[in-house]
Amino acid sequence: MIRDLPVDLRPRERMIYAGAGALSTAELLAIILRMGGRGENVIRMAERLLSQFGGLAGLAQASHDELCQVHGIGEAKATQIKAALELGRRLLATAPYERPQVRSPADVANLLMLEMSLLEQEHLRAVLLDTRNVVIRVINVYTGNLNTAVVRVGEVFREAIRANCASIIVVHNHPSGDPTPSPEDVRVTEQLVEAGRLLDIDVLDHLVIGRNRYVSLKERGLGFR
Template sequence: MGDREPGYRITDLATSDRPRERLASLGAGALSNAELIAILLRTGIEGMNAVQLAQRVLNDFGGLVGLHKAPYDELCQQRGVGPAKATQLKAAVELGRRLSVALPEERPTIQSPEDAAALLLYEMGALEQEHFRVLLLDTRNHLIRTVEVYQGSLNTSLIRVGEVFKEAVRSNAAAIIVAHNHPSGDPTPSPDDINVTRALVEAGRLLDIEVLDHLVIGKNRFVSLKAKGLGFNST
């Protein structure tokens, strides 16, 4: 069980499919989350190589966010993981979290809808429930952090404006970008999406926190309501 269970190693994969070799030749950005985690796991279990095991762990915990929130003891109990690998995974995820709150010049700068979507599309496009997230930005559009406001069965018409801006006020954010996903995969904005955008833009004016955009995330694609002029017209 755990770290001691014999299994398939990364070296059992064809050279062109090995995550470490792919990282060396293509760069870390070319690898999927599962491939990056497989590098940390090193070995799989019987009938499952390291990449497949990594994908199963991601699925079991609901992606990177779930892996970050997972209790250490629960991660240790995952078949094929165990204490040593759980420690490595937790350390790697914590480094990623610390990077997100690093010095402003090291944080991502959001200059376009594509920049914002690049931070959200891969994960949110695969979520099976609706999530509503807020990107908090400073005066230079550096990302301060991303907060999740709602999760589950979501009707955007029921979103409370105060909840959306709460962390922005606490973090002294100068601007925000809001985003939510459509689990159907179709990012076409609904009338409710447009109405809530209009309400958020107006509230942002009153709070002096500009709403730069509202992204609707679908499967491998997104819609910028700002680019479409939906909900951002002057009232």
């Protein structure tokens, strides 16, 4: 347990007098875990977890079952970890931001990658832009596997029409971490681009977000003619 550590090594006490920013990632994780295992203090357990999953980003992508398979991590600890990471993800999703101007695919990736790269399901989002390519808002259109059978084009453009936007950029994530566009991604893009032409709302790009990487279908010439 944390109280079994020397006082100057107890992360909870250090957080109280030094602040959360003074703690390492392993120490913050140790506070969430609360207890170590047989022959292993809680900080060692936290360090082992981070090492096994390749850091905080890898830990965030681990499923509940994958966490439970780790020695010393049962249902309770796995649930505590997932709950804490989900709170962080939701904070990122709801944090206010200045309305940026989009000049390149990288601008959109910088806006959404950190939060979307942690999602465990595919999410399709649309970035609504005004005539100067300034972001009006970002909307979540669909959650689930992206394919032409389930993505309704009208859902993508409904909010765009209401917002009177000039153009949109479509973004979705690959939970696998590999942002390589699939043939279905290209087909969805073709449908959206064609619908945008009919509605006089330009589809400027479609980004696929993976783990710390993204692909612009427009830059690769996929789905845009």
